[in-house]
Every structure is written in structure tokens, then in C-alpha cells.
Amino acid sequence: MRALVTGGCGFIGSHLAEALLARGDRVTVVDDLSTGRLENVAHLVGRPDFRVAIETITDEAAMDRLVSACDIIYHLAAAVGVELIVSDPVRVIETNIVGSGAVLRVAARYRKRVVLASTSEVYGKSEAVPFGEDADRVLGPTTRSRWCYACSKAMDEFLALAYHKSEGLPVVVARLFNTVGPRQTGRYGMVVPRLVRQALAGQPLTVYGDGQQTRCFCHVADVVRALAGLGRAPDAVGEVFNVGSTEEVTIEALARRVLALTGSGSEIIYVPYDEAYEAGFEDMRRRVPDITKVGRCLGWRPRATLDDILRDVIAHEARASGHGQER
Ligand code: UDP
16 A cells, blocks of 8 residues: 555654554655654655655645555644644644645545544534534634634535545545644643653643643554554545544643652642633533444554553653753
């Protein structure tokens, strides 16, 4: 199989490239290095079955060349991270709507299978946990920038499913819930690498709001195993799948776990959402996936526990800070 991974120099994309290579696929990653980093794939460069193309997905001519030369596209390139979403909504909408539009249009031209990485954000602030794939979505107003991400990714899903319905394009939608592991940068707001770095540096751990909001964190190795499986499963085409962990934890408990596992003496401070993001920021109180469907299709379920994940991220961050790596 010749796989094209958009966003392949990013956190999840680089892990997916590794997993696909490990099972014998040939892999081209395409990335514009806006949030992705070449360091993430440096260890793969030089392999005969691996290629990096520095291009943007909004460049349809470049995508035409790349898509025509592959058998399947794993479309992960997107503007992500709540901080980035709030600070640069234009970029989010441009990348996620215009870029994904180009990828899907070209995929349809060559009739190539697409695994579209979507997000649990599409469920918005719905309280109907655990979220089933067909559950209703509850989104806030357009005056709150956060919601542009959920809307842009939902449009990607609509477009992918529309291509499937009207042109028979083989698409699979994977809604990724909170995904964590080595190489994730905290620069765009992701809580686990941020708390781990703060703990290792002896700085206060910043818990936003009252810390009683919950999330389920899934190890990136588990997530890419699901993505790679969805790329092959015949029954997955035209379907939407949640991919995530069901081990629910409050952010306050997460911070305490990070302190225990790092042995850090840092304190926990509570930062109001308005200060952390923007005035009127709306967070979701609970986010838990129903993963019955992906379990049925692939026999998939996460293997790593929250403690496994935290140990991995702590080891990675301790190494990175020891070597003075860019963070
Ligand atoms: N969060 C926090 N401290 C931080 C960064 C994030 O308490 O330094 C909170 C954030 O408000 C959210 C949760 O942690 O409730 C998960 O945030 P993240 O940005 O990792 O992912 P989200 O689930 O919001 O997409």
C-alpha cells in the first residue's frame, strides 16, 4: 500500500507514519510545517519507503500530484489546539475547510480511499455522555471562536460523507478524542504536556476553571493502531467511528496524578477560563466516547492506561528538557 499522510510531521501523523511503515506500507507525509516539525520524522528520513513533501494542503496542484501517486490518504492536516483556535480562527477555517476541500476533491478525482481524522469537538457541549456517533451535537454561538473548530471539522465530515454518497468515494471518518503521548507540544494548549512540563520545571500546574471538567486521554499508539485498521477494514467505508479512551478523569485529578508520578513539589493553581483563553470561553464539562462501534469493526480498544500514558510523556519530556530540545 502507498499511503499519503497529510499532517505527517505533526504529533499524531508522525506516529501514524511509523505504524504504517512497520506494517509494510510505503509512506509519503505531506506537511506545511505550520505546527508540524521535521524533527518528528527525522528518524524516518533516508528510508527507501519514506518520503517527506513540504507542501500545504490548500495547494490543489501539489495535492493532485501526491494523491495520484498513492493508494490511500490519511487526512490529518488541520489547525488544532484550543489556544490556536481561539487566537487565529481565520487560519482554522482556511485550513480545515479550504484545505480539506482540496484533499477530498482530488481524492474523488482519483477515487482514492480517505481516512479523515475528525474530532470529539464536533459533539460540542452536549451532556449526553458517552457520545455515540449518531448523537446530537450542541454548539455555542458564532461569537465564541472556539466553536469554529467544531464547525469546520463537522463540515469536513459532511463533505467526506457527501462524496461517499454521491460519488461512491471510499471515505472513513475517525473522531479522535483527547490523544496524548510523546512529541505532543503544549504550545497550543494541550493539557497533558503542559502539566508535565510545569511539574518537571517546578512551576505551578495551571488547572483551568474549577478543574472538575473531565476528559479521557488515549495513548497515541492506540489511536494510530485504530487509524491504520480503519484504513484497511472493508466494513468501515462510509462510516463514522469514535476513537478514544473511556478512562474518565477530572483535570484536577490529572494534575494530582502528574505531581505523584513526577515526584514534583509544584503547587496547583486554578486559572479562570477568561484569563486562560478569552472572555466568555465555554468548556465542555465531560467528554467520554462510546467506542462500541470501532470495537465491533476492528476489535479495537485502548491498551494503555492513563498512568502508562503519563509515564511515557514524563519520560519523553524529561529527555527533551535534558537535551535542551526546542519545546
Ligand atoms: N486545561 C487546563 N490547564 C492547561 C491546559 C488545559 O486545565 O494548562 C484544561 C482545558 O481547559 C480543558 C482540558 O484541560 O478543560 C483539556 O484541554 P486540552 O486543550 O488538552 O483539550 P480539549 O479537551 O480542551 O480539546
